[in-house]
Amino acid sequence: MKFSLTILGSSSAVPTASRNTTAHVLNVHERFFLIDCGEGTQMQFRRFRIRFGRVHQIFISHLHSDHILGLFGYLATQTLIGRKKEIEIFGPPDLEKFVRNHFSLFPESLLLPIVFHSLDQSGVFKIFEDKAVEVISFPVKHRIPTWGFLFREKLMGTNNLLNEPRTFAYCTDTIFDPGLATVFAGCDLLYHEATYGQKELNRAVSTAHSTARQAAELALLAGAKKLVIGHFSARYKDIAILLDEAREIFPETIEATDGLTIDIPPRLPSKF
Ligand SMILES: [Zn+2]
Numbered sequence: 001m002k003f004s005l006t007i008l009g010s011s012s013a014v015p016t017a018s019r020n021t022t023a024h025v026l027n028v029h030e031r032f033f034l035i036d037c038g039e040g041t042q043m044q045f046r047r048f049r050i051r052f053g054r055v056h057q058i059f060i061s062h063l064h065s066d067h068i069l070g071l072f073g074y075l076a077t078q079t080l081i082g083r084k085k086e087i088e089i090f091g092p093p094d095l096e097k098f099v100r101n102h103f104s105l106f107p108e109s110l111l112l113p114i115v116f117h118s119l120d121q122s123g124v125f126k127i128f129e130d131k132a133v134e135v136i137s138f139p140v141k142h143r144i145p146t147w148g149f150l151f152r153e154k155l156m157g158t159n160n161l162l163n164e165p166r167t168f169a170y171c172t173d174t175i176f177d178p179g180l181a182t183v184f185a186g187c188d189l190l191y192h193e194a195t196y197g198q199k200e201l202n203r204a205v206s207t208a209h210s211t212a213r214q215a216a217e218l219a220l221l222a223g224a225k226k227l228v229i230g231h232f233s234a235r236y237k238d239i240a241i242l243l244d245e246a247r248e249i250f251p252e253t254i255e256a257t258d259g260l261t262i263d264i265p266p267r268l269p270s271k272f
């Protein structure tokens, strides 16, 4: 049973020749969930051969352009290729207005049904579940209202009695917040932004972002099994400095690169 994350964009606000802005696809038992949708996300689907039609739920962390500008093209293409099946979008309360205002200028260009679900900043909530997964939202600290997401696998049937549910936590964009460790304690994979290196700590704090070292500290505090860092500032031509910084604290750290798929293997109970 698949549980894997594919990185579609690993840059922060400014895309580079090799890194698109933020977007990810999580595959849980061949159900696909799009998490954030930076500009050009639909091209990344093509490039990495992921079928649009397999995504029925989209989760948007916040209303900064590097996380949402791809929605227009993505949704317009869905209409052009004749999609009739409903898409659910979970995001900030103003997201629906943002999307519908755009398409109101082209009244016939968005025919597919979209159901918007507003996220709630007041706590930790289960926002979605189906046969394969449940999704929990939690607020993080950024310059505008922003949410992280925890995806927890659901295991059904006797074939899975020996396995334990796998979990994936998604945290971007956010200032370092050790309080989050309890929300996704023991997660199998943590995606945490590492926009800057520790030398740029002041800049990270003033822009409400994190350093690679801080991402690693949070992974350690949470007891995560693996950390993937991403959302890199375009100022870093080579990410080695960020990776080294994180691995000093948390050796099981990997660098997000566009097109990378991280498979999370089935998890056996500790008594085995
Ligand atoms: Zn961002």
Ligand SMILES: [Zn+2]
Pocket: 062, 064, 142, 173
């Ligand atoms: Zn942001």
